Amino acid sequence: MTPPILCWLRRDLRLSDHAALARAQQAGPVLALFIFDPALLDTLPPDDKRIAFICAALAEIRQQLRQLGSELVLCHGDPLAVIPSLAAQTGARQLFFARDYEPMARQRDAAITAQLEAQGIHVEAVKDQVIFEQDEVLSAAGKPYTVFTPYARAWRARLAPQDHAPWQVVLDSRHFVARASLPPALQGSDAPITVTGFEAVDLAAQNIRTGMHGAQALLDDFAGRIADYAALRDFPARKGVSYLSAHLRFGTVSIRALVQLALNEASAGAQVWLNELVWREFYQQLLWHYPEVEQASFKPAYRELAWPGEDAHFTAWCEGRTGYPLIDAAMLQLNSSGYMHNRLRMVAASFLVKDLLIDWRRGEHYFAAKLLDYDLAANNGGWQWAASTGCDAQPWFRIFNPVTQSQKFDPDGRFIRRYLPALAALDNKAIHAPWLAKTLPDGFSLGHDYPAPIVDHAAQRGKALALFGR
Template sequence: MNPSPVLCWLRRDLRLSDHATLSRAQQCGPVLAVFVFDPALLTGLPANDKRVAFICAALDEIRTRLRALGSELVVSYGDPQQQLPCIAQDCGARQLFFARDYEPMALARDAAITQILETQGVTVEAVKDQVVFEQDELLSKAGQPYTVFTPYARAWRAQLTPASYAAWPVKLESRYFAARDSLPAQWRGDEKPIAVPGFANANLAALTIQTGERGARALLQDFATRIARYGELRDYPARKGVSYLSAHLRFGTVSIRELVRLALEDGSAGAMVWLNELIWREFYQQWLWHFPEAEQTSFKPAYRNLVWPGEDSHFDAWCAGQTGYPLVDAAMRQLKLSGYMHNRLRMVAASFLVKDLLIDWQRGERYFASQLLDYDMAANCGGWQWAASTGCDAQPWFRIFNPVTQSQKFDADGHFIRRYVPELAVLDNKAIHAPWLAKTLPETFLLGRDYPAPIVEHASQREKALALFGR
């Protein structure tokens, strides 16, 4: 008689190495890995949503590896509150493990599922996996959550020990996983690629990065050769300076602990700058957990009742990459095409929407949420509120990015702009940053016909933003 399987519910941890949940589950019996496509998270997404395709590719890789061990990845479609109890009952499972999430909706869902399963006689255990420090593990000396990054980062580094980022071992041997042939037929899956009805999940052509744990490994190995120069190259979107691992970190095809180990083992100045970015991610995770209302409203109460005078037509132009500001437009087109936007450009594009177009940051946050392959609620809300001066930021509200000087500084030769705004490729390296200021333009190029004139004037909009935030 086969022993009862231990369910490992995969969510934001789509890998089979350095896996806290899987490692913990293996201590209790043969593991049956489970993934549930939740309609509540899929509703409203376009049929070609890149995130769904990325998830399916990662799951296909996991399933292939588990089947090679004689096991299975159970993939289910429906409300987890209904699906998980059914899987547990049908498969005779008496334990379920999952990695904690910190978003408001996820916390409510997990609490409800835990109650249902425990009523059914299934023991549920949540473990820490997607962060190094979670919840109340880092508090100020006064016992309060940090709301400014620098002291949080100082505390994070001070509390870090080798045990904090040690790998969770996973035994990839048949005897540590539930046998596929012991499962009820309805949970054994078929031979088709994993896909969600209504989504073009099997078509990965739209993805511009490698998927799954193997894709993460390849990117990590490549970045390890460049990490020392991260600090000097990270702000230049046309340079290969960043890790391109954000989507993999978001979906857990790589472990946060492995990334911390890479930074510390390298030890270069560039690696320490990159580690700081990983700490920013954790800062926003604990911030959203302590202040879940920040998902829906400005963190700073003074800005919760601002009346934003921006125009809908300007928001539409911003989304379409047709504002007349080349670097902003290039950034927005990169996002729409690839599901990715360079981090420096996220700040520039967000500042432009809020401080130049005078449009509520929440509209931009929602648009990014609909487009970003690496969308993470905590980082997205935190980043937008940082740009809008409404969130956790020690800098005052009068920080406003100038989209032209940002372009001149970080894309001096216009390489990035030419890639995503090809209609400007005929302009020289000076004119390409602000075509409306050029003394002469090529005869074949007409501003307003071939590329829009600026929809607003930065200097005057800056004054309006200062008046709006300063009142």
């Protein structure tokens, strides 16, 4: 048979507007593969929702490929061993995949490319998960941007229709390797896609939509609400955001489709949402140019800060027991759903660093373990922004007040009551700061039914200013 063209799916779990797949199809019949890498799996807990999300996306891809008479090859192991073995079994002489910008992924991909090319196998990496990558948006001096506003201005000035045009994938059996032509071991089974050691998580029961169809449903829904995005996006009890972050992270929808949606709308909401997509790319290019930010503060002055925070306070923050209702509700949302509203991510991060005086990296790692939409660049960038250690034009003395943030963005306490039913009977004033209430409902005891604040915000603010101002 004609040697297949291997297409390695990674952060692009879809069959439309797919850069690597479209390029592979130009070279010959495609055999799609996905690799469960123990180096990544071994870092995750057994109930990790991301594994269930990935498996659901792969199941949808496999079903569509089988309808075309082809197959999605699922492998478990080190890609440096799996891909050469698969090439040997199938006679493949070409591999296509989409570039990844995280430090570990860059090292892995460089090693695979060198190994395969030494064996005479052509490797081509393509741009897919961003509109602009690497050195495509630089300052007039040829330097990477380290402040968002000028980066965003340059990003928008460079944007042209071809940058967000979809990649055309032909869903025709002639463009894919026939399943029947594969060795029996590669033809797969009809069993549900699972990963040994991980629990079966019912995402549908948690109202989490998966796969390409789930992404499209969310996209269609948001298209009808995008005009209100600017007005509603900061209110966690309102349906104001797109809820597409996990789909963008795993590529069940393309970044080009999201940019196109924003450009098709003339509303202020659409422009603000487009700005959020540009923020994502700002953090991606930052990680590319400064991979050291994965482990250290971007600003050298803050790399040796002696964080005086207490372990007990970190545990209380993780478990939603700080005594600050908005913070606790946000953490309980994260712990139960794998999602946290973006405004709350900023407020919760600021509280950990500026109120509890705990190293931002501990919070970043906790979010990394819990978020369904976890993305290294965005998570790291967001945490460093909140901690004032990263790329931000604002000075270090920006500190969110958890009470005023609660009053402003959850004024009637709807979000708080959803995750803290013990506070349901408090009025709309007391619910933001129960310890300040003149009267509390009968039967409610602060310190028993809900904890008293573990720190005083005003006092901790002063300590944070002293710590950063040294």
